[in-house]
Amino acid sequence: MYTYIFSVFSHLLGLILGVGNTHTFPPPLSSEDEARYFALMRDGDSEARQQLILHNLRLVAHIVRKYYSGSKSQDDLISVGSIGLVKAVDSFDSTKPTKFATYAAKCIQNEVLMYFRSQKKLLNEVSINETIDMDRDGNPLTYIDVISCEESVTDEVDLKMQTDRMLKYINTVLSEREKQIIIMRYGLYGSRQYTQREAADILGISRSYVSRIEKAALDKLFDAFTGNSRNT
Numbered sequence: 546m547y548t549y550i551f552s553v554f555s556h557l558l559g560l561i562l563g564v565g566n567t568h569t570f571p572p573p574l575s576s577e578d579e580a581r582y583f584a585l586m587r588d589g590d591s592e593a594r595q596q597l598i599l600h601n602l603r604l605v606a607h608i609v610r611k612y613y614s615g616s617k618s619q620d621d622l623i624s625v626g627s628i629g630l631v632k633a634v635d636s637f638d639s640t641k642p643t644k645f646a647t648y649a650a651k652c653i654q655n656e657v658l659m660y661f662r663s664q665k666k667l668l669n670e671v672s673i674n675e676t677i678d679m680d681r682d683g684n685p686l687t688y689i690d691v692i693s694c695e696e697s698v699t700d701e702v703d704l705k706m707q708t709d710r711m712l713k714y715i716n717t718v719l720s721e722r723e724k725q726i727i728i729m730r731y732g733l734y735g736s737r738q739y740t741q742r743e744a745a746d747i748l749g750i751s752r753s754y755v756s757r758i759e760k761a762a763l764d765k766l767f768d769a770f771t772g773n774s775r776n777t
Contacts, residue, residue: 582596598634601634608654609623633649637649715733719762726748727763727766
């Protein structure tokens with residue numbers, strides 16, 4: 546179930562923030578602008594929060610490419626790392642001397658490590674010594690290397706809380722049709738995972754209509770999960 550929630554939220558971030566395309570990443574903020582945006586965010590400015598996320602997406606891509614350059618799913622890791630970035634923006638104390646980039650980098654790395662850990666729980670038949678990636682020096686990175694990392698400050702409790710929140714929003718903010726399509730598209734509640742074409746055939750609607758409903762549902766989930774509201 547955790548993997549399905551990551552799949553939904555990662556795809557959601559990709560749609561809303563464009564995290565899969567480095568050409569769309571805005572440049573990093575100056576220290577003055579960063580401090581100003583954090584001050585505005587403390588006063589409840591949601592646009593300032595959004596800018597802090599958008600202007601630090603390059604950091605996510607940099608970390609993924611630096612430490613997971615051999616991965617065949619870098620886009621997925623960038624999406625997962627972006628969840629860590631959102632958490633960093635929301636929890637950073639700008640009144641302390643720690644640089645945001647330093648704090649955010651740790652949150653991003655922790656989110657990626659937690660993702661690998663959740664994958665390991667679903668692949669019990671895989672040896673903990675099996676290579677899953679290569680580090681920046683070309684050395685093999687195994688499951689045991691990831692799981693035993695002492696720098697991780699997140700745990701399964703946090704993942705469970707995020708999962709419960711997402712499931713709650715799926716049940717409360719989506720229409721019945723949106724909920725039905727999200728469940729089918731991402732295999733929630735033990736169901737199989739359907740392609741858009743398969744879902745369209747079963748529901749008797751066009752594939753493009755399924756795509757529009759799915760996009761609208763993901764937008765709603767993003768707004769609920771991050772506390773944003775969209776102008777209509």
